[in-house]
Amino acid sequence: MSNKKLLQAAAGTAAAGGGSLYAEDVFSTYLWAGNSTAGRVIVNDIDVSGEGGLVWIKDRTGYSGTGDAHSLFTTTQGANKTLLTNETSAEDTVGTDVFQAFNSNGFTVGSHGRTNENNRDYVSWTFRKAEKFFDVVTYTGNGSATNNVSHNLGDVPGFIVVKRTDGDGNWCVAAGDSSGNYKQLTLNNTGQSFLSTAKSNIADSSIFNAGYIGTNFDGSANASGGSYVAYLFASDAGGFGDDGSENIIKCGSYTGNATKGLQVNCGFEPQLIITKRTDTSGHGWMMYDTMRGFVSLDDSQGGGKQLLANSNSAEAEDQRYGPTSTGFELKSTGASVNASGGNYIYIAIRRPMKTPTEGTEVFTPNSYTGNSTADRILTSSNNPVDLGIVKKSGSPGGDWLWSDRLRGAGSTLYSNYTQAEGTGSTNYITGFDLQNGIEVGSHNAVNASGGGYISHMFTRAPGFMDVVAYTGTGSTHTEAHNLGVAPELIIIKKRDTTRSWIIYSKSIPINQYLTMPSPTAAATFSMWNDTAPTSSVFSIGTDGSVNASAGTYISYLFATVAGVSKVGSYTGTGADLNVDCGFTAGARFVLIKRTDDTGDWFVWDSASGIVAGNDPYVKFNTSDPYVSSADFVDPLASGFTVTSSAPAALNASSGTYIFLAIS
Numbered sequence: 001m002s003n004k005k006l007l008q009a010a011a012g013t014a015a016a017g018g019g020s021l022y023a024e025d026v027f028s029t030y031l032w033a034g035n036s037t038a039g040r041v042i043v044n045d046i047d048v049s050g051e052g053g054l055v056w057i058k059d060r061t062g063y064s065g066t067g068d069a070h071s072l073f074t075t076t077q078g079a080n081k082t083l084l085t086n087e088t089s090a091e092d093t094v095g096t097d098v099f100q101a102f103n104s105n106g107f108t109v110g111s112h113g114r115t116n117e118n119n120r121d122y123v124s125w126t127f128r129k130a131e132k133f134f135d136v137v138t139y140t141g142n143g144s145a146t147n148n149v150s151h152n153l154g155d156v157p158g159f160i161v162v163k164r165t166d167g168d169g170n171w172c173v174a175a176g177d178s179s180g181n182y183k184q185l186t187l188n189n190t191g192q193s194f195l196s197t198a199k200s201n202i203a204d205s206s207i208f209n210a211g212y213i214g215t216n217f218d219g220s221a222n223a224s225g226g227s228y229v230a231y232l233f234a235s236d237a238g239g240f241g242d243d244g245s246e247n248i249i250k251c252g253s254y255t256g257n258a259t260k261g262l263q264v265n266c267g268f269e270p271q272l273i274i275t276k277r278t279d280t281s282g283h284g285w286m287m288y289d290t291m292r293g294f295v296s297l298d299d300s301q302g303g304g305k306q307l308l309a310n311s312n313s314a315e316a317e318d319q320r321y322g323p324t325s326t327g328f329e330l331k332s333t334g335a336s337v338n339a340s341g342g343n344y345i346y347i348a349i350r351r352p353m354k355t356p357t358e359g360t361e362v363f364t365p366n367s368y369t370g371n372s373t374a375d376r377i378l379t380s381s382n383n384p385v386d387l388g389i390v391k392k393s394g395s396p397g398g399d400w401l402w403s404d405r406l407r408g409a410g411s412t413l414y415s416n417y418t419q420a421e422g423t424g425s426t427n428y429i430t431g432f433d434l435q436n437g438i439e440v441g442s443h444n445a446v447n448a449s450g451g452g453y454i455s456h457m458f459t460r461a462p463g464f465m466d467v468v469a470y471t472g473t474g475s476t477h478t479e480a481h482n483l484g485v486a487p488e489l490i491i492i493k494k495r496d497t498t499r500s501w502i503i504y505s506k507s508i509p510i511n512q513y514l515t516m517p518s519p520t521a522a523a524t525f526s527m528w529n530d531t532a533p534t535s536s537v538f539s540i541g542t543d544g545s546v547n548a549s550a551g552t553y554i555s556y557l558f559a560t561v562a563g564v565s566k567v568g569s570y571t572g573t574g575a576d577l578n579v580d581c582g583f584t585a586g587a588r589f590v591l592i593k594r595t596d597d598t599g600d601w602f603v604w605d606s607a608s609g610i611v612a613g614n615d616p617y618v619k620f621n622t623s624d625p626y627v628s629s630a631d632f633v634d635p636l637a638s639g640f641t642v643t644s645s646a647p648a649a650l651n652a653s654s655g656t657y658i659f660l661a662i663s
Contacts, residue, residue: 021240023248024352026053026128028106029272029291031433036111036118039100046126048075048102053128054136054231055099055107056085058307059114060121060292060315068114069312073099073107074136075129077229083163085187085309091165121315123292123307125272127231131155132239133249135232138165139210143224147211151232156180157203158235158251159347161187162213162220166227169220174202174213175278175345176235177253183278183345184213187285188310193278208232233347236267241353248350253278258333258340261471266327269482270294270348273321273328274309279343283336285309288321290351291384292433295408296322296469297331297423303408305433323406325468325480355463355484359564359663362459363589365607367393370451372442375430380457383436386467387458387556388429389415390440393608393618394452397625398445402493403429406467407554409439413493415601415620416517421495421552454608454618454626456589463561467554474549476529478537487533487557488567489660491516492545495552499545504528504538505658507569508595514658517621519600519649558660565662566639569595572655574644581639581661586610589662590633590640591620596656599649602632610635 028044048055052075059068069084079099082092097110107126109115115122127134131154139149141164151157160174160182171187182202183193202209210228213221221228235251238244250266271290277283286306288294293305297319304319320332328348330338337344356362364380378388386405392398400415409431412422428446431439438457440446446453460466462484470479481487490504501516504527508514511530512522527546531539538557540547547553560567566581581587588606593599601620608616608626612634616626632650634641639661642651650657 020242020244021130022352022354023240023271023350024354026130026133027248027272027349028124028126029289030106030124030126031291031435032116032122034115034117034120034122036116038097038111039108040110040116041103041108042106042124044106044124044126046106046128047104048107048126048128049104051128051130052076052136053102053126053134055102056125056127057099057109057115058123060123060307062120062312062314070309071098071114073102074229075102076136076138077165081165083165083229085171086312088168088170088188090167123289125289130239132234132237134234136229137232138227138229141222141224141226141228142211143222145211146209147222148207149210149230150207151230153205153232153234154239155205155234155237157208157232158249159233160203160208160213161231162210162228164220164223164226164228167223169223169226172213172221174208175253175276176203176251185276185278190282190284190310192281246350246353248353250348251346252348253343253345256330256338256340256342256344258338260331260333260338262330262338263324264327264330264346266348268327268348268350269323269325270328271351272349273346275321275337275344275346277336277339277342277344280335284311286318286320286336290323290405293408294321294323295319296329296406297408297411303410322469325482351460351482353462356461356561356564359588362461362464362564363662364457365588365605366455366457367607368453368455370447370449370453372447372449374427374442375439376441376447377434377437377439378455378457379437381436382457382459384434384459385432385436385438385457386460387465388432388438389456389458390429390446391454391618392445392448392451393454393616393626395625397623399623400620401428401445403432403438404467404554405432406469407495408432413495413554415501416623418498418500418517420497421493454605456605461561463559464565465559466557468557469552469554472544472547472549472551472553474542474547476539476541476547478539479555480537481557483535483557483559485535485559487538487559489558489658490533490538491556493554494545494548495554497551502527502545504533505569505595506532506567507656507658514593514595516601519598519621521597521599522595563663565660567658567660569656569658570642572642572648572651572653572657574651574653576634576644577642577651578636579639579642579659579661580636581663583638583661583663585663586635586637587640587661587663589660591660592642592650592657593659594649594652594655594657597648597652599657602650604633604640610640
């Protein structure tokens with residue numbers, strides 16, 4: 001058992017031990033590139049074989065723009081049975097070349113085009129059975145208006161999908177609202193709701209009435225003697241997180257207003273949304289997830305990736321929605337998502353929510369030599385990567401390129417410049433749609449043949465790091481975040497125009513701030529509205545660098561997690577100074593900035609070398625190459641040591657400094 005699992009078990013948070021469950025215990029979006037290998041094991045850490053559930057697989061690429069069907073496999077029907085959401089056909093019996101097994105940590109596929117053919121890309125969504133989240137049951141139809149089918153959801157279903165398995169039939173959907181009323185649609189087409197008025201009393205916390213659903217679908221859900229499978233999704237039911245009170249799934253609705261920026265509040269930041277317009281036909285079931293590209297860019301910029309549950313079409317670039325810290329935002333005024341007065345339903349599933357226990361779960365430094373290859377993969381121990389920072393480390397140096405999953409690959413900021421975000425940078429950081437790493441292009445800034453480079457890859461996790469994209473209002477206000485604790489370091493950059501990077505630190509007065517690329521001491525101004533951040537929000541003033549009306553911003557939030565990260569400060573001595581971070585095997589990343597006087601943003605990492613001797617260092621705020629001829633820091637099991645040979649920018653007697661260290 002890993003250290004992570006041992007710690008969770010000791011704390012009573014390991015799902016296998018009967019303790020708390022988290023979103024990542026019961027749901028996974030997993031991507032892979034097909035290789036035509038029979039018996040390929042997909043490890044997503046979801047116990048499907050032991051707990052039961054659904055594996056939904058879709059070919060993203062296909063041939064000539066047409067992919068294979070959405071293929072659904074459930075433990076109730078067996079690994080050799082599949083249903084296709086974009087077709088009305090009966091259950092299909094497939095061979096092991098398509099799907100082989102449900103496992104305790106994922107599933108096994110074959111070499112078929114539906115699941116694992118060479119030169120095709122795939123996505124899977126795995127739903128594990130769990131109270132307050134998801135259940136799948138089978139039943140026999142009775143042809144009457146009443147056929148109460150038992151389920152184990154432990155709450156009133158927010159969304160029910162029924163499919164006949166022994167014959168043709170529509171995918172029958174009953175989509176609930178907050179009042180317990182259900183609209184009825186079909187998942188396999190673009191039709192509108194069958195009911196002009198939503199129907200109540202279809203389901204409760206232990207049964208649903210397949211008979212009633214059937215009477216509105218011409219027997220498709222309850223023909224006498226017919227065999228059926230039903231998928232049930234909870235909504236706002238709690239049951240998850242450290243204390244078992246947090247929601248991880250929301251089945252809801254909203255009304256369009258034909259204005260970009262309409263916000264839908266789910267109570268959490270989603271990693272997957274499925275949406276459908278209900279009051280008129282012609283609009284499909286749209287699926288977005290953060291692994292493939294569910295980003296905060298405006299729809300005119302592209303970058304998002306859409307699949308349609310009712311179609312076998314290949315993945316298309318589309319950005320009609322974007323995630324927020326509390327739900328999602330409408331990026332379009334199109335009829336399919338935001339017509340004035342239009343009615344829409346959605347399913348949203350919360351992003352991962354566990355606090356990390358090891359630094360390797362959330363950070364990987366990577367030193368590499370360029371090879372001029374397009375879409376080169378830089379692997380990481382942490383998966384997935386949410387922030388990638390890449391720099392040319394050798395002479396003559398190069399820019400620091402910052403890109404993140406939330407803004408999408410190709411959206412680049414530079415910590416050694418004040419300039420606006422560059423978009424469409426297809427040769428820089430080119431992809432986040434990997435399980436563990438990032439892709440870079442062939443540009444000299446990231447991958448010239450023979451060049452030396454460094455990448456820093458971070459993963460969002462409660463307590464450690466969060467990323468928040470927001471739009472300024474010009475008035476003081478708060479921005480929600482999902483760090484779960486009060487951030488101790490906040491780095492903000494205005495994306496749409498030239499502005500300095502603005503930095504909050506808990507270790508300087510609340511009316512002060514730091515900047516990049518400027519190396520100056522902390523300046524005084526009310527950037528933070530003279531209000532310390534909390535575990536749920538951070539405050540911003542009216543300065544254009546953080547809050548211009550309609551300005552777009554990205555913020556990176558960091559905090560201390562015992563044994564994983566440390567955000568802190570120290571006072572220089574001029575002599576060797578040990579900085580205790582509470583680690584056991586030293587720091588793999590160290591960022592230091594002097595706050596009471598001029599000082600650059602110095603960075604060390606274990607890929608370049610943190611050793612008892614000369615340690616290569618670089619500065620976030622300059623394009624300079626790494627310097628390897630100085631010994632300014634030394635390794636220390638509990639953190640790091642700032643040496644007596646360090647300059648005043650790192651260790652002047654009585655000088656004040658802030659730092660971020662990662663184990």
